[in-house]
Amino acid sequence: MEHTHEHNHLGGHIHCDCGHCGHDHEHHHEHEGHEEHGECHCHDEHEEETPLRKILLSFVIFAAALLIEHLPIFAADSPLMLSLSKNFSYSGDFPRLIYGILYLAAFLICGRDVVKGAIRSIHKGNVFGEQFLMTVASVGAIFVGEYAEAVAVMLFYNLGEFVQDYAVDRSRNSISALMDIRPDTATVIRDGKKIVVSPEEVEIGEIIEVKPGERVPLDGIIIEGKSFADTSALTGESVPREVSVDSEVLAGFVNQSGLLKIRVTKSYGESAVTRILNLTQEASEVKAKSEKFIARFARVYTPIVCIAALAVAVLPPLALQFFAPEVFEKYGWSVWIYRALTFLVVSCPCALVISVPLAFFCGIGAASSSGVLIKGSNFVEVLSKAKIAVFDKTGTLTKGIFDVAQVNPVNGFTNDTLLAIATHAESYSNHPISKSLKKAHHCVLCDALKILEPEEISGFGIRAVVEGKIVLAGNAKLMKEKNVSGFEENTNDRKLVGTIVHVAVDGVYAGNIVISDQEKDDSRTAIQNLKKLGIKKTVMLTGDTQATAQVVAENLGIDEVYADLLPENKVQKVEDLMNQSGSKNAGQSPLIFVGDGINDSPVLARADAGIAMGALGSDAAIEAADVVIMDDKPSRLIDAIKISRRTMNAVWQNIYVSIGVKVAIMILGAVGIGNMWLAVFGDVGVCLLAVANSSRVLKK
Numbered sequence: 035m036e037h038t039h040e041h042n043h044l045g046g047h048i049h050c051d052c053g054h055c056g057h058d059h060e061h062h063h064e065h066e067g068h069e070e071h072g073e074c075h076c077h078d079e080h081e082e083e084t085p086l087r088k089i090l091l092s093f094v095i096f097a098a099a100l101l102i103e104h105l106p107i108f109a110a111d112s113p114l115m116l117s118l119s120k121n122f123s124y125s126g127d128f129p130r131l132i133y134g135i136l137y138l139a140a141f142l143i144c145g146r147d148v149v150k151g152a153i154r155s156i157h158k159g160n161v162f163g164e165q166f167l168m169t170v171a172s173v174g175a176i177f178v179g180e181y182a183e184a185v186a187v188m189l190f191y192n193l194g195e196f197v198q199d200y201a202v203d204r205s206r207n208s209i210s211a212l213m214d215i216r217p218d219t220a221t222v223i224r225d226g227k228k229i230v231v232s233p234e235e236v237e238i239g240e241i242i243e244v245k246p247g248e249r250v251p252l253d254g255i256i257i258e259g260k261s262f263a264d265t266s267a268l269t270g271e272s273v274p275r276e277v278s279v280d281s282e283v284l285a286g287f288v289n290q291s292g293l294l295k296i297r298v299t300k301s302y303g304e305s306a307v308t309r310i311l312n313l314t315q316e317a318s319e320v321k322a323k324s325e326k327f328i329a330r331f332a333r334v335y336t337p338i339v340c341i342a343a344l345a346v347a348v349l350p351p352l353a354l355q356f357f358a359p360e361v362f363e364k365y366g367w368s369v370w371i372y373r374a375l376t377f378l379v380v381s382c383p384c385a386l387v388i389s390v391p392l393a394f395f396c397g398i399g400a401a402s403s404s405g406v407l408i409k410g411s412n413f414v415e416v417l418s419k420a421k422i423a424v425f426d427k428t429g430t431l432t433k434g435i436f437d438v439a440q441v442n443p444v445n446g447f448t449n450d451t452l453l454a455i456a457t458h459a460e461s462y463s464n465h466p467i468s469k470s471l472k473k474a475h476h477c478v479l480c481d482a483l484k485i486l487e488p489e490e491i492s493g494f495g496i497r498a499v500v501e502g503k504i505v506l507a508g509n510a511k512l513m514k515e516k517n518v519s520g521f522e523e524n525t526n527d528r529k530l531v532g533t534i535v536h537v538a539v540d541g542v543y544a545g546n547i548v549i550s551d552q553e554k555d556d557s558r559t560a561i562q563n564l565k566k567l568g569i570k571k572t573v574m575l576t577g578d579t580q581a582t583a584q585v586v587a588e589n590l591g592i593d594e595v596y597a598d599l600l601p602e603n604k605v606q607k608v609e610d611l612m613n614q615s616g617s618k619n620a621g622q623s624p625l626i627f628v629g630d631g632i633n634d635s636p637v638l639a640r641a642d643a644g645i646a647m648g649a650l651g652s653d654a655a656i657e658a659a660d661v662v663i664m665d666d667k668p669s670r671l672i673d674a675i676k677i678s679r680r681t682m683n684a685v686w687q688n689i690y691v692s693i694g695v696k697v698a699i700m701i702l703g704a705v706g707i708g709n710m711w712l713a714v715f716g717d718v719g720v721c722l723l724a725v726a727n728s729s730r731v732l733k734k
Contacts, residue, residue: 168379261294331383346377436469459488503539573611627644
């Protein structure tokens with residue numbers, strides 16, 4: 035797989051010993067950023083060396099040494115050696131000299147940088163680093179005469195590091211592949227000429243041209259042309275979106291057909307794709323509780339095992355020397371030092387320190403490829419444990435595409451007049467209700483009406499002066515708040531289902547307009563699947579009427595409904611639900627809130643995990659939410675929860691297996707049953723298993 039960034043392990047393996055285990059595994063994927071800012075230059079002098087080449091060369095030399103040491107043909111009493119000794123006066127130790135030189139060469143090739151890294155770590159005060167453990171174990175093995183084991187420790191350690199880093203890069207490709215959605219050039223029209231420039235050089239208001247097959251370089255509005263746009267890179271949606279004049283298009287969309295001219299509405303740094311890329315990069319820096327625990331665990335664990343290894347090397351031989359001299363003759367210092375070195379090799383926390391962050395990183399990558407942006411591994415953990423799902427209604431479970439279903443005028447107003455007054459009062463609003471009124475309004479004569487002092491009253495509606503008359507358009511609470519005459523008597527006996535816009539003119543009730551919304555195609559399926567996943571309670575919060583909300587909830591199978599809520603009421607209701615579930619106090623049964631991101635920022639921020647639905651173009655939603663679902667499908671929430679649970683399963687599997695195998699091999703090594711080869715498996719082998727297990731999260 036081709037890497038799209040400079041940190042290519044096949045071409046230059048540069049390690050950083052900034053972290054506690056020698057390589058700062060939690061930030062392997064950030065080395066390129068360090069290089070660019072001059073923060074880390076650990077091995078600049080060896081930048082041209084290829085780690086895979088060093089490993090292969092070391093392995094060939096190591097294999098040759100093993101053959102010379104163990105093949106019968108090279109034994110001191112073999113015909114070949116006896117003949118050489120007789121004819122050329124060679125010593126019988128000649129093979130030992132040869133394989134000793136080969137072992138030393140292999141050790142220097144694959145272990146030089148590790149030893150130098152250990153020295154640098156010690157100089158920086160990081161004594162108990164992974165490189166230090168490997169250096170002590172391998173050098174100690176040389177001193178006790180176990181040359182093959184000494185080389186094996188370094189060789190397989192380097193091989194493990196290479197494979198780990200390659201796995202990190204592969205998992206990173208699920209996220210860094212997003213870089214491909216950011217075009218390098220833009221064709222801008224200036225003074226009637228088409229000029230190809232960097233997207234950073236294009237200013238807001240300029241016109242750019244996008245040919246069929248090209249990616250849109252900047253956010254903007256189409257002013258000429260018609261096409262289908264592939265939005266899958268940003269939203270995960272496989273069906274192309276039809277776009278035409280006045281349609282908003284975002285950077286990263288692919289123009290599939292037709293020439294488009296687009297007026298740029300956002301600078302390169304503020305474009306949707308840049309925000310998504312920045313947030314995705316930052317997501318890996320937000321740690322989950324389990325990830326933080328592993329980092330703390332490793333800092334405490336490593337010194338403890340070093341002390342334990344020292345105890346294994348010193349205490350048993352001292353005790354035997356004084357209390358059982360006859361046993362000490364057989365199990366002397368070299369035996370216990372070898373066991374301590376085995377203890378050190380297997381004790382390295384590499385499998386935990388690399389595989390746990392890698393699992394979270396893979397989870398975030400898998401989610402992003404499904405059109406879900408998770409802003410940190412802590413929210414992966416919350417999603418995996420979620421037990422209560424709270425939804426906004428309009429734009430989240432329903433399409434937010436309103437149509438006027440009924441016009442009910444009173445007090446002498448006609449249908450056209452009532453609709454015209456409401457439309458003009460709402461004309462300055464971008465709310466979906468306003469759009470539906472504009473779509474239904476056909477009173478051409480009313481287009482000349484003057485609208486003054488438009489004021490949006492949050493949670494209530496609109497106040498405006500139309501042709502010198504004060505017009506109120508909004509919900510029943512607005513009518514009651516303003517003491518509108520005739521409101522009660524004209525609505526008490528009516529049961530209206532839908533979103534109701536009540537209208538008053540100069541304090542007199544003029545009637546109401548019923549606007550209907552449609553449920554999204556997969557809302558019901560999403561609610562059903564949430565319950566199958568173990569979500570204990572589904573709740574809907576809405577500012578709509580109780581009657582309308584109840585109908586939607588019953589159709590979708592939602593457990594509880596709270597209607598007629600202002601934005602602040604939604605926050606309070608979420609607080610109440612969190613108190614009831616224990617989420618607020620104990621962190622159990624986390625509550626997730628799913629909203630469309632337009633008016634739900636306070637609730638998104640308050641929930642354990644706030645999820646913005648269809649928020650690709652919404653700055654406020656992307657900023658306020660912890661999880662951003664790029665398209666309008668509630669079913670994406672199911673994907674996010676499944677990926678999160680798969681991620682957490684991998685995390686805990688890695689933790690249990692790594693600790694369990696290491697402890698078992700430590701015990702076996704301490705009592706003399708295990709050897710250095712088993713210890714190498716306990717370190718590198720288990721680490722590779724953990725890395726492979728983490729990488730499974732990427733599979734759909």
